[in-house]
Amino acid sequence: VNVVAILQEFWESKQKQKAVFPSEGTVVYESLSSLGPPFVSYVTLPGGSCFGNFQNCLSRAEARRDAAKVALINSLFNELPCRRITKDFIMESVREAVSSTSGNFKDADDPSTSIGAYHYMLESNIGKTMLEFQELMIIFQLLHWNGSLKALRETKCSRQEVISYYSQYSLDERMRSHMALDWITKEQESPGIISQELQVALRELEEARKAGQELRFYKEKKEILSLALSQIYSDQVTSSSQDDQMGLALHGYH
Structure with a gap:
């Protein structure tokens, strides 16, 4: 089975259906330079999601195939109804977020809290798949890691204002x-x-x-x-x- 070709055909068919990301592109492979095994390969999908080979691969071609296999499994999984953001999905996700952070479920209605901001972002992206939502989430993960979100809060910007502003942009x-x-x-x-x-x-x-x-x-x-x-x-x-x-x-x- 040529998993590299299958992955390419999968995303080409989505492009024809116009069911691709706003920042659509092609499937892109990247191999880390290495004098010998194990070799590492990454594959980036339209929208920016990235996967790599998780097995020890003795050739670059094998690493590329393994990365494509991981990406294909995730691409197909993303098509399942359970991966689309719905009202039920949002409620379950918020419950999980509350339990994992020892937060309060009442915070979900307050956008000034982390739980509330997450709830607001999910509500703003209802109908999208998780891979599509992830493209927006990655920006906020990086802004948090970078310290930019904290700096924006100190300027009295509300979380809703920050989310609305950065939702217009892609990571470029x-x-x-x-x-x-x-x-x-x-x-x-x-x-x-x-x-x-x-x-x-x-x-x-x-x-x-x-x-x-x-x-x-x-x-x-x-x-x-x-x-x-x-x-x-x-x-x-x-x-x-x-x-x-x-x-x-x-x-x-x-």
Whole structure:
């Protein structure tokens, strides 16, 4: 069975039915550079959900097939009625959120609370599948991790205002660049914090991949932190080069 071709055909058929994501695209594969096994491959679906091979693979082709298999299973599972956001689904999800956070069910009607904000987001996306909802959720997960949500709360923005604002956007290069700039600022305040966070993100990504979980949150963290590090390195090289040029100019002047 050519699972790579089946996955591609599945998403092409959804595209023809116009049942794809607003930020639709193609199925994209990415293989980590490695001199030898085990090889690692990621597959990103239209909408941004990401999966990887969870088995130890002896070739890049095998890793790609394994990643495609995990992605196909999740794509098919997402089509089930139980994965579509309905009133019953929302009530059950809120109950689970309350029990897992030791919260209060009354908080569900208060958007200023975490439970209330989650309830509001689910209500705003009724009729969508969980993979579609996940595309919005990933932005808020990253904003929370980044510290941006806390900063917005300090400016007296309500959770509803923040949700309404960011619901208009998809996670793109511009948003990643803004988040990378935030981490560059953090690095200036606490040297070494980016490297520490990157190590955590890489460990989380590997653990989630081996467990067959959806990987986008961990992968986006890795991309944002790597972008911040490369920018810092680029600035240092540029600064060093300018210092060298200034030194040569002064030497020539003397």
